[in-house]
Amino acid sequence: MAAFSPTQVTLNTAKPTEGAGAPLIASEGVNLHYGATQALKNISLTIGERHVTAFIGPSGCGKSTFLRCFNRMNDLIDSVRITGSIKIGGQDIYSPDVDVIELRKRIGMVFQRSNPFPKSIYDNITYGLKLHGMTAKSELDATVEQSLRGAALWDEVKDRLHTSALGLSGGQQQRLCIARAIAIKPEILLMDEPASALDPIATAKIEELILELKREFTIVIVTHNMQQAARISDQTAFFYLGELIEFDTTAKIFTNPSKKQTEDYVTGRFG
Amino acid sequence: MTNTPANAKRTVGWMGIHRGHKARPVEWLAEKFIFLVSLTAILMVFLIFVFVAREALPLVLGQMNSAAARPAIPAKDMDKLKPAELQEYLGLTPAEFKGLDKEALQALMEVREEEAKEAPKDKDAKVNTTEWKYLFGAHEWSDSRPEDRHVWQPIGRIHKYNLWPLIIGSLKTTLVALLFSVPLALAAAIYVSQLSSPSLKEWLKPAIEMLSGVPSVVLGFFGLIVMATFLQSVFGYQSRLNAFVAGIALGLAVIPVVFSIAEDALTSVPRSYTQAALALGASKWQAAWQIVLPAAAPGVFAAVVLGFGRAIGETMVVLMASGNASIMSWSLFDSTRSITATIAAELAEAVFGGHHYRMLFLIGAMLFIVTFLTNLAGDLIMHRLKGRLEGKAK
Numbered sequence: 001m002a003a004f005s006p007t008q009v010t011l012n013t014a015k016p017t018e019g020a021g022a023p024l025i026a027s028e029g030v031n032l033h034y035g036a037t038q039a040l041k042n043i044s045l046t047i048g049e050r051h052v053t054a055f056i057g058p059s060g061c062g063k064s065t066f067l068r069c070f071n072r073m074n075d076l077i078d079s080v081r082i083t084g085s086i087k088i089g090g091q092d093i094y095s096p097d098v099d100v101i102e103l104r105k106r107i108g109m110v111f112q113r114s115n116p117f118p119k120s121i122y123d124n125i126t127y128g129l130k131l132h133g134m135t136a137k138s139e140l141d142a143t144v145e146q147s148l149r150g151a152a153l154w155d156e157v158k159d160r161l162h163t164s165a166l167g168l169s170g171g172q173q174q175r176l177c178i179a180r181a182i183a184i185k186p187e188i189l190l191m192d193e194p195a196s197a198l199d200p201i202a203t204a205k206i207e208e209l210i211l212e213l214k215r216e217f218t219i220v221i222v223t224h225n226m227q228q229a230a231r232i233s234d235q236t237a238f239f240y241l242g243e244l245i246e247f248d249t250t251a252k253i254f255t256n257p258s259k260k261q262t263e264d265y266v267t268g269r270f271g
Numbered sequence: 272m273t274n275t276p277a278n279a280k281r282t283v284g285w286m287g288i289h290r291g292h293k294a295r296p297v298e299w300l301a302e303k304f305i306f307l308v309s310l311t312a313i314l315m316v317f318l319i320f321v322f323v324a325r326e327a328l329p330l331v332l333g334q335m336n337s338a339a340a341r342p343a344i345p346a347k348d349m350d351k352l353k354p355a356e357l358q359e360y361l362g363l364t365p366a367e368f369k370g371l372d373k374e375a376l377q378a379l380m381e382v383r384e385e386e387a388k389e390a391p392k393d394k395d396a397k398v399n400t401t402e403w404k405y406l407f408g409a410h411e412w413s414d415s416r417p418e419d420r421h422v423w424q425p426i427g428r429i430h431k432y433n434l435w436p437l438i439i440g441s442l443k444t445t446l447v448a449l450l451f452s453v454p455l456a457l458a459a460a461i462y463v464s465q466l467s468s469p470s471l472k473e474w475l476k477p478a479i480e481m482l483s484g485v486p487s488v489v490l491g492f493f494g495l496i497v498m499a500t501f502l503q504s505v506f507g508y509q510s511r512l513n514a515f516v517a518g519i520a521l522g523l524a525v526i527p528v529v530f531s532i533a534e535d536a537l538t539s540v541p542r543s544y545t546q547a548a549l550a551l552g553a554s555k556w557q558a559a560w561q562i563v564l565p566a567a568a569p570g571v572f573a574a575v576v577l578g579f580g581r582a583i584g585e586t587m588v589v590l591m592a593s594g595n596a597s598i599m600s601w602s603l604f605d606s607t608r609s610i611t612a613t614i615a616a617e618l619a620e621a622v623f624g625g626h627h628y629r630m631l632f633l634i635g636a637m638l639f640i641v642t643f644l645t646n647l648a649g650d651l652i653m654h655r656l657k658g659r660l661e662g663k664a665k
């Protein structure tokens with residue numbers, strides 16, 4: 001217990017947005033199997049509206065898998081079997097009459113491995129906008145600039161918007177994917193380690209962006225960076241081997257966790 | 272004490288890095304061997320071309336004369352000719368010339384004199400039909416309808432070698448084949464690689480690729496018997512066998528080629544692109560059409576180029592289903608004849624070393640050059656497409 005010092009992390013002290021925290025996403029006893037192996041075990045948690053919720057836990061514990069449940073990206077993997085229920089705004093997103101496309105239009109996602117399209121930087125961002133029916137050139141241009149600025153990429157690429165996105169560096173590609181996801185103004189934004197390849201300055205900018213987006217949108221972020229989780233999230237969920245060990249306010253998780261495993265993990269004494 | 276593993280053969284200092292290929296002799300040898308093998312492949316292609324072109328060379332150089340009536344020198348004047356002149360006059364190779372004695376040569380000259388006496392006297396009898404202007408230009412032949420025409424008719428009193436009927440025949444069937452097969456093959460490739468369930472894919476892919484295992488003579492037979500009748504009853508055109516029927520039958524041979532390569536190209540597009548599109552709210556179709564297909568463009572393009580090569584080079588199907596008549600016509604519903612079918616059908620009956628024989632090699636060489644240039648152009652375009660995707664070129 002002695003090594004645990006709260007000064008290791010700076011907690012998010014920004015005032016919560018007015019009326020934030022009302023339950024938006026509710027997962028009830030979710031089990032997920034990849035073929036014969038179970039990746040998620042009976043996960044129940046409720047994510048608040050206009051909150052930032054952080055998923056933390058050691059590699060392979062199921063954070064990405066759980067994140068993909070919210071926009072049903074796991075549907076693409078053939079061997080996946082899911083039981084339990086996930087409701088967003090009271091609607092069961094796994095009910096048979098759900099239009100997955102409509103669901104995904106309202107939930108943005110930044111993937112763990114950056115995956116820009118092999119198209120120009122500009123087209124990468126406008127692709128989603130066009131799917132949403134935006135056609136006016138001026139509107140598209142404005143949104144491209146706005147989202148690239150938000151992702152702290154604008155200054156680096158403003159002169160090469162029409163060159164291929166695959167010519168960007170790894171970190172730039174990651175920021176482009178963030179810009180692409182926020183361009184469509186999703187009500188829920190799922191981010192899987194969005195800052196894993198970024199330098200401290202870009203990371204700070206992305207964190208700023210998340211805190212700003214939080215005023216309007218609900219954000220779920222997976223991160224291996226404890227400081228980051230502490231800085232930006234309102235709630236933190238700690239996963240271990242497919243189980244949800246502890247889920248509470250970030251302040252509680254980082255200063256006074258109720259489980260020994262959680263404490264060991266956030267203080268870096270894990271293993 | 273150093274940390275060097277006990278068994279490492281490390282020399283003191285950095286001299287040891289100068290070992291060159293001696294460090295890994297087996298890998299070095301294997302690499303050189305593979306290089307040699309690929310070089311052999313290139314050499315083979317080159318040799319084949321040289322062989323084909325060599326047979327056609329006398330035609331290109333204008334050394335052949337196909338005129339029915341050639342001027343004759345009286346046999347009694349034989350002694351006035353130099354041996355070289357005599358050899359050329361009789362159209363003999365040096366070896367053949369050496370093997371003949373004076374009497375035999377005399378006899379040959381008499382035959383020529385006889386021929387000249389009996390030769391037809393009309394205006395076209397003296398025409399050397401292997402000249403370029405007869406190969407490509409229209410001509411009014413004295414033994415057929417009185418109009419300027421493009422005719423390929425190697426057998427007969429006048430040997431007519433106009434190439435247009437064959438070129439157009441090849442182009443027509445190839446065009447129909449590609450128009451029919453490329454959309455089908457690409458649609459199937461998109462479906463199998465992007466939309467179908469994995470279990471369905473396991474069935475569909477081998478089923479379509481099995482088409483390439485059907486011998487082309489069977490495809491030709493199918494086109495000749497089944498499709499010709501069916502298509503005629505649907506479209507109601509005159510001649511039962513024509514470029515259209517041949518093109519469709521040919522398309523069946525092209526489909527597996529285009530499908531197989533395009534499907535590979537589409538499948539090798541990273542799944543993460545599709546995932547990104549779907550996460551943005553694209554439908555499976557939109558992701559396949561707007562993201563995956565453009566990303567696979569170089570491979571898909573290569574598939575079409577290879578399909579073209581297969582179509583223009585295929586012989587049996589066209590020979591059987593096209594009606595095999597060298598008619599100068601742009602209509603798809605006239606009987607037609609391709610370059611390949613002409614070579615296959617006529618080479619056996621052409622006199623070895625004669626103008627007909629050489630003419631067939633000439634069109635063979637032309638076909639070779641066309642496919643080579645198409646592949647070359649295709650390769651260049653493919654590289655540009657690739658460069659654009661990878662962000663190299665603008």
Ligand SMILES: Nc1ncnc2c1ncn2[C@@H]1O[C@H](COP(=O)(O)OP(=O)(O)OP(=O)(O)O)[C@@H](O)[C@H]1O
Binds near residue numbers: 034057058062063066
């Ligand atoms: N497509 C898949 N097929 C089969 N098993 C999978 C698949 N994706 C993930 N898994 C397994 O599910 C478990 C959870 O994986 P997941 O990617 O969710 O971990 P994670 O918490 O995101 O790890 P990391 O921090 O390394 O990203 C792992 O044991 C992994 O091997």
Ligand SMILES: [Mg+2]
Binds near residue numbers: 063064112
């Ligand atoms: Mg992950």
